[in-house]
Amino acid sequence: MNLDHLRYFQAIAYYEHYGRAAEALHVSQPNLSYAVTQLENELGVPLFEKQGRGVRLTRYGRRFLQSVTQSLQILDAETRDLQELGCGGGLVLLGGIRKLAAQMVPELMQQFLAQPGNEHTRFELHTESSFTADLLRAVAEERLDMAFVNHPGDEALFESVEFRRSPFVIVAPPDHPLAQKSSVTLRETLPYPYVYFSRRGGLRRPIDELFQKINARPQIAYETEEDTVVAGMAAAGFGIAIVPDHPVLQCLNVRVIPLTDPDPGRTAYLCRKRGSLHPEGAARFFAFCKTRLEV
Template identity: 75%
Template sequence: MNLDHLRYFKAIAECEHYGRAAEILHVSQPNLNYAVTQLESELGVPLFEKAGRNVRLTRYGRLFLQSVTESLQKLDESTRALQELGTGGGLVLLGSIRKLAAQTVPELMHDFLAQPGQEGVRFELHTESGFSRDLLQAVAEERLDMAFVSHPGDPTVFECLPFKRSPFVVVVPPGHPLAEKESVTLTETLPYPYVYFSKRGGLRPAVDAMFRAIGAQPKIAYETEEDTVVAGMAAAGFGIAIVPDHPVLRCLDLKILPITAPDSGRTAYLCRKCSAQLPEAASYFYQYCAETLSEKNC
């Protein structure tokens, strides 16, 4: 089925006149007659019927017009998208854990778009399930161009940019023995039960590493996945917790204690697939992040 013939058919259907359609398309009327004849022969049904000096669609033609219109629209959208990619514009598909998606990533997107020459770039920001492993899987499958995650992926699969994030803190409910302190060492928390990150949570490896650094194991009373839930359970008295320092903690009934030892600093990562051929705009954004994130504490 010839693509030009479909465009000719659509124009005739909209004009309901062969002559006017020929003028709009800048083709001869015999070419239009030939195109419709070919389509009708291939489909086995009449597409137009005479209506005085005009033509109108048959019931078969009305059904066919709907399909042709949708197909041509999708084709034109895809063509425009590929043309944008080829000139440095286009769509950048980002993934992010939710904490970074709330502020850090939108700020990077905004500042990048303010750069000269990036006016044609568009972003889609996806959080998937919010877990690093799911986001990395989407990058590996090339459903995302890159993702902001809490731990790096397999270095044989991913290229990752590390950057600093706000430190971990210990949070305790009011009235807890540690609530009288202004800061704590991790060793001082060992006698108390913890609300802890489950193994599915992206922050679990980082917290585990802190306890390994002091050669100890926490007393885990409850496990859950998201840091806001961990903090909420601590506020409700289910145990103490280690969570990233974040303004939302100030909205909960908690005492927030900086950790003086071991180092509670933490790292996040922007990861892309090593072998993926990124659109030019996505490559520019990755490079922009490499330069910007080295100067920020997120």
């Protein structure tokens, strides 16, 4: 069984006629007949039966056609991918937390593809569960080439590009004692209960680090994972919260209060696995992002 015989079989199944299939393939009709005979001898079942001047698939042939079609599609797709890799492109598997994957990452992809020499590169953008830990695990397991995340993970395992993001702010219900302030320090928030990020969320670590800078701990009343849920619970009066400044906050019934001390600036990271064999397109995209993003 060889590749040409499988393609001949697929063509005969499509045209239901040896002559038309031979013409389309630019081969002789005896070559097609020989290929089908070889396949039938190897499989031990008839693949075609006569129908007037043409042929039609037997039930064995119909079953075999499904497998042949799927196999050839996979083989052709992989061939295209490898040819693109040979041209310096190929498929780049990206991951990202949703806030970055919704706008910043697509913009970087578009800018990269607009540069000469990158036209053979294709992207897949995955958010997994949108948690940094899950995305870093996918990078470590080489299911992703790189990921845009909230913290850089194990430095021995990941190579990272650090870049700035929008700062943290305090959100509080409109009737909260802090709501009338034009700005607030983190120490001023200590008397009040917090809706806080759970340890599973990627924002827990940088917010913990803010409190460590003032040698204090927040009063945690509730914990959850997503920043929009944290802000929504604050709007409902379950406590104040520290969240990234984002336009979506304007849609909630909360006061958004600038945080002045400690420095509320925050960072995110583009991470890839150290020592991994990266496609040339992925390596070029990582270098491109490094020049555009690095702090």
